[in-house]
Amino acid sequence: xxxxxxxxxxxxxxxxxxxxxxxxxxxxxxxxxxxxxxxxxxxxxxxxxxxxxxxxxxxxxxxxxxxxxxxxxxxxxxxxxxxxxxxxxxxxxxxxxxxxxxxxxxxxxxxxxxxxxxxxxxxxxxxxxxxxxxxxxxxxxxxxxxxxxxxxxxxxxxxxxxxxxxxxxxxxxxxxxxxxxxxxxxxxxxxxxxxxxxxxxxxxxxxxxxxxxxxxxxxxxxxxxxxxxxxxxxxxxxxxxxxxxxxxxxxxxxxxxxxxxxxxxxxxxxxxxxxxxxxxxxxxxxxxxxxxxxxxxxxxxxxxxxxxxxxxxxxxxxxxxxxxxxxxxxxxxxxxx
Numbered sequence: 001x002x003x004x005x006x007x008x009x010x011x012x013x014x015x016x017x018x019x020x021x022x023x024x025x026x027x028x029x030x031x032x033x034x035x036x037x038x039x040x041x042x043x044x045x046x047x048x049x050x051x052x053x054x055x056x057x058x059x060x061x062x063x064x065x066x067x068x069x070x071x072x073x074x075x076x077x078x079x080x081x082x083x084x085x086x087x088x089x090x091x092x093x094x095x096x097x098x099x100x101x102x103x104x105x106x107x108x109x110x111x112x113x114x115x116x117x118x119x120x121x122x123x124x125x126x127x128x129x130x131x132x133x134x135x136x137x138x139x140x141x142x143x144x145x146x147x148x149x150x151x152x153x154x155x156x157x158x159x160x161x162x163x164x165x166x167x168x169x170x171x172x173x174x175x176x177x178x179x180x181x182x183x184x185x186x187x188x189x190x191x192x193x194x195x196x197x198x199x200x201x202x203x204x205x206x207x208x209x210x211x212x213x214x215x216x217x218x219x220x221x222x223x224x225x226x227x228x229x230x231x232x233x234x235x236x237x238x239x240x241x242x243x244x245x246x247x248x249x250x251x252x253x254x255x256x257x258x259x260x261x262x263x264x265x266x267x268x269x270x271x272x273x274x275x276x277x278x279x280x281x282x283x284x285x286x287x288x289x290x291x292x293x294x295x296x297x298x299x300x301x302x303x304x305x306x307x308x309x310x311x312x313x314x315x316x317x318x319x320x321x322x323x324x325x326x327x328x329x330x331x332x333x334x335x336x337x
Contacts, residue, residue, distance in 0.1 A: 011306070012118075012120040012121055012303060012306075012307055013120060014116050014117045014119065014120075014167070014307060014310065014311065014328075015116045015119035015120065015167035015168075015170055015171050016116050016167070016328055017115070017116050017165075017166055017167050017170065018115075018116075018328065018329065018330055019326075019328060020325075021327075021330055023110060023324045023327065023330060024106065024110070024330070024331075024332055024333055024334070025086075025106070025107065025108060025109065025110050026324070027110075027322055027323060027324030028062065028063070028086030028087040028109075028110050028319060029062055029084075029086050029322070030062060030063075030319055030320045030321075030322050031053075031060060031061065031062025031063065031084070032052075032053045032054070032055035032058075032060055032061055032062060032063070033047050033052050033053065033054055033055070033061070033062070033063040033064070033065060033316065033319075034054070034055060034056065034057040034058075034061045034063070034064050034065070034078070034082070035047070035054060035064075035065045035067065036057065036064060036065070036066055036067065036068075036074070036075075036078055037066075037067065037068050037071060037074050038067070039054070040067060040305075042305055042306070042309045043065055043067065043308070043309055043312050045309070046309040046310070046312040046313040046316065047065065047312060047313070047316045049313055050312075050313045050314075050316035050317040050320065051316075051317070051320055052316045052319070052320055057078055057081055057082050058081075058082065059082065059083075059084060060084065061082040061084060061085055062084055062085060062086055062087070062319075063085065063086070063087040063088070063089070063316070063319055064078060064079075064082070064085055064087070064088045064089070065088075065089045065312055066078070066088060066089065066090055066091060067091050067308075068091070069090070069091050069092045069094075069097060070097070072097050072098050072100070072101060075088070075098065075101060076101055079101065079105060079109070085109060086108070086109055086110060087109065087110045087111075087112070087315070087319050088109055088110070088111050088112070089112050089113075089311070089312055089315055090111060090112065090113045090114065090331070091114060091308060092113065092114050092118075093113055093114050093115035093116070093117070093118060093166070093167075093168075093220075093329075094113075094220065094221055094247070094248055094337075095111070095113050095331055095336070095337055096220075096221040096222070096248065096250075096336070096337075098111070099222075099336055102331055102333050102336070103333060103336075106331075106333030107333070110327070110330070111330075111331040111333075112311075112315050112327055112328065112329045112330055112331060113329045113331050113337070114304075114307070114308055114311055114329060115166055115167060115329045115337070116166065116167030116328070116329060117167075117304075117307045117308060117310070117311045117329065118167075118168075118298075118299040118303070118304060118307055119166070119167030119168045119170065119171040120171050121298060121299040121300075121303045121304075122168045122171075122246050122272075122298040122299050123168050123169075123171035123172040123174075123175055123246075124171075124175065124298075125246060125272060125294070125297075125298035125299075126168070126172050126216055126218070126244055126246045126270075126272075126298070127172065127175045127176065129244045129246070129270025129271075129272065129292060129294070130155065130176070130214055130216065130242065130244050130270065131155060132270060132292050133214075133242040133244065133267070133268035133269070133270045133292060134152065134153050134154070134155055134214070134242060134268075135152040135153075136151045136152050136268070137292065138268060138270075138289065138290060138291060138292040139151070139289055141292075142289070153213075153240070155176065155179045155181065155214070156179050156180060156181075157179070157180055157181065157182075158179070158181050158182070158213035158214055159181070159182050159184070159211050159212050159213045159214075160176060160181045160182065160183050160184070160212065160213065160214045160215075160216065161183075161184045161185075161186060161208055161209065161212040161214070161215045161216070162183060162184070162185050162186070162196070162216045162218060163185075163186045163187075163205070163215065163216065163217050163218060163219045163228070163251075164185075164186075164187060164217070164218035164219035164220070164247065165185050165187040165189075165193050165199070166218065166220070168218045168246065168247075169185065169193070169216075169218045170193070170194065170195070172216060172218065173185075173193070173194075173195040173196060174195060177195060181214075182197050183195065183196045183197050183198075184196065184197065184198050184199070184200065184208050184212075185198070185199045185200070186199075186200055186201070186202055186204065186205050186208065187199060187200075187201065187202065187219075188201065188202055188335075189201070202225075202228075205228070205233070206232070206233065206236060209233055209236050209237050209241075210236050210237065210238065211238075212237065212238065212241055213238065213240065213241060213242070214241070214242045214244065215229075215237070215241060215242070215243050215244070216244045216245075216246070217229065217243070217244065217245040217246070217247050217251050217252065218246060218247050219247055219251060220247070220248075220335075220336070220337035221247065221248035221250055221251060221337075222335070222336040222337060223336070225251055226250050226251070227250065227251070227252070227253040228251045228252070229243070229251060229252045229253060229256070229257070230253040230256045231253065231256040231259070231260075234256055234257065234259075234260035234265045234266055235260075235265060237260075237265065237266050238266070238267075239264055239265060239266065239267065240266075240267050241266045241267060242266070242267055242268045242269070242270065243257070243266055243268070243269045243270070244269070244270040244271075245269070245270070245271050245272065245273055246272045246273065246298050247273060248273055248275075249271075249273040249274040249275030249276070249277050250275045252275065254274065254275050254276075254285070257269060257285075258284045258285060258288060261288050261289075261290040261291060262288070266290075267290060268290040268291070268292070269290060269291050269292070270291075270292045271285070271291065271292065271293050271294070272293075272294045272295075272296055272297065272298045273296055274293065274296075277296060278295065278296075279293065311328065311329060314326070314328050315327055315328060315329070
């Protein structure tokens with residue numbers, strides 16, 4: 001529960017998609033855990049409540065809870081100083097900033113991420129961007145006079161394409177279910193996704209885009225998904241389609257998106273992430289009438305902190321068991337997420 005939530009309210013919960021998944025390495029050896037780069041009371045308590053010991057980084061350190069998503073160099077230095085570390089908990093679902101460390105150490109170190117932990121608040125934001133773009137709120141918010149031309153469409157009964165099948169995608173599908181939409185999921189595997197009307201593999205993305213009213217990007221950022229949406233994808237989409245990106249800015253070719261909006265290839269875009277990020281002052285997207293931009297705040301610190309603490313507690317318990325069972329958010333070094 002968020003520390004600011006009123007007593008008795010539900011609060012956010014993780015959406016776990018990989019419980020019981022096999023580990024890519026041998027189970028790590030249990031031992032003291034360092035919380036870096038700065039210790040946080042909430043996460044210290046999470047480790048201790050699971051029975052773990054929190055200590056300074058040193059030769060006896062066996063686990064690291066890394067709290068700074070913007071400092072991969074700091075984690076690299078910590079791993080060099082503590083060669084006995086066998087488990088690293090990363091703070092976000094996206095681990096692209098740490099990809100080189102996962103590739104370098106992934107044959108002996110178990111990396112776990114926060115994937116699924118923040119799915120509820122991020123999917124809630126994705127729904128807000130979906131409804132906002134459909135109801136042309138990006139234009140209404142900029143207006144300085146009363147509009148007389150009727151605009152806006154309903155989400156009910158629309159075709160929605162969700163790219164990705166992790167916790168955010170699953171929660172988004174649950175949230176839009178009352179609108180009786182038809183959902184197509186695009187993912188690496190063709191295995192059916194609960195709540196989706198159909199599931200297709202990534203190579204079929206261009207086959208499903210022409211019928212989409214809303215496209216939600218919720219995929220991991222890897223070498224294979226960089227600029228997954230470019231000029232060709234926008235060209236084949238409906239002129240009335242809305243694009244929502246709450247994953248990573250690099251999944252979308254920004255220049256191609258600006259062109260698509262300006263030329264009416266798509267109707268609108270709701271973006272919580274951009275490439276580059278932060279989006280510079282004066283960038284064309286800021287003044288594009290079809291764009292809603294939020295500053296990568298689908299999950300705020302108040303939302304994230306208790307959810308990450310719960311992930312730390314769960315994975316500390318698994319770490320201490322020594323069996324390899326119970327880890328959540330396991331990163332696959334081969335896939336990169």
